[in-house]
Amino acid sequence: MSDTTARALQLLGLLQSRPVWSGTELAERLGVTTRSVRRDVDRLRELGYPVEAERGAAGGYRLGAGRALPPLLLDQDEAVAVAVCLRLAATGTVAGIGEAAVRTLGKLDQVLPARLRAQVSAVQDATLTLDSRGPQVDPDLLMILARAVRESVKIDVQYVDRSGVETDRRLEPYRLAATQHRWYLVGFDLGRDDWRTLRLDRMPDVHATTFRFAARPTPDLEDYVRRSITQSPYDVVATLEVAAAADVVRERIPPSVGTVTPLGPRRCKLVVGADSADVLAVHLMRLDLEFRVLDCPPLQEALRQYAERALRCAR
Known part of the structure; x- marks a missing residue:
């Protein structure tokens, strides 16, 4: 990484840390001149960051709200806090939050160092969630399945049906679906040569393989899942x-x-x-x-x- 790029990232982190910075304060923090600060601000604007500048004694640089959400720079404590909140949201009861939390957590988990991932798991293990609806789903299971869906790799699943019968399945995972009460996986069951909707709380063991699959023609997955979960549970x-x-x-x-x-x-x-x-x-x-x-x-x-x-x- 060049010195210019590293300084631009450092500048972005400073702008995200508090509402307003004067040009002089930023120059002192970065160890450059105010002219260099102006050039770095222009680089951030070219990348889509809405950096606003105001003149006068009360003026300075601030990071405004743009049409698109730019990438955020998180320090280690902030990354752990965000990941913990996403894990709680993924398995909680807030309507409409679960699926978005899993997608976001998947992106964060991809770049989170192992040491910080361990901190997140420790906080999760020490947290008791009350007033939850339905069976709780392990966030690690959600992560395995979300990555398998994103990367189009086959998975091996141990599944227990409502009669208590355990079977081994190999699936092509296509979509995770969340309701107010349960999580489901919709995928193509290779052993049964048909589409299936499976409850995540009935999966005692899941392994993602290294075998990729080509996407096959799918039914209307939203309608298929809605009909499946209306009748099967x-x-x-x-x-x-x-x-x-x-x-x-x-x-x-x-x-x-x-x-x-x-x-x-x-x-x-x-x-x-x-x-x-x-x-x-x-x-x-x-x-x-x-x-x-x-x-x-x-x-x-x-x-x-x-x-x-x-x-x-x-x-």
Whole structure:
């Protein structure tokens, strides 16, 4: 790295460390003249960093907000702090954060020194996360799978289905998907010659191989995952005809629980799942919508029992 490049990076680090610097302060920190500082500022601007300059006693150089987010320079403590927060976000319960956290963590983990990576793991191991929904997923597992997806390498997976049967799978991983409750991997199962959606909390062991694969034609992965996770995790799945517009039902049913298909302006089909017919009956009644059960006798019986109980309580 040339002296000019190293000084520009040092200047960038100073600008990110506090709101405003005078030209004289920057020159003293960098050991150069104020003219050299101006040239280095111009270099940063050419690279896309929005460095602003103001004249006067209260003026100076500051790093402004640009249209695109420029790369950040992090010292060791800052890198550890960011990585720890990303790991917690990846396995936490904040809606919409998990997948972005894994992608960002993958980029950071690629350049994080082994010593700092060990510090991150130590903080993670010493942290107790409360009020989490669903099974927790090991951040290291997320990292292995995220790298395998990014690098298009095959993975070997031990997988335990909901019956407790353990199988060995070799997969081509294509996408990680997060819901409010669980993480999933969608990939092509080479042993079954078909697409599969697998829960990460049912993977006791995962190894990334060194064998790359060429991307094959994929289905609509978002739709495929939504349909898979609506039906496969639940013991009871029912099809309903709902007397409401599809958009109204979608506002009340999370995509991880049900799939909505329009049948008309004020009618739609809902495929919905739960761990038991009783639980499903309770949640459906809370929707405050008229519906007809098409194919699930256990749900029909649970609804009848709740209706009879409600009448007795009302009397």
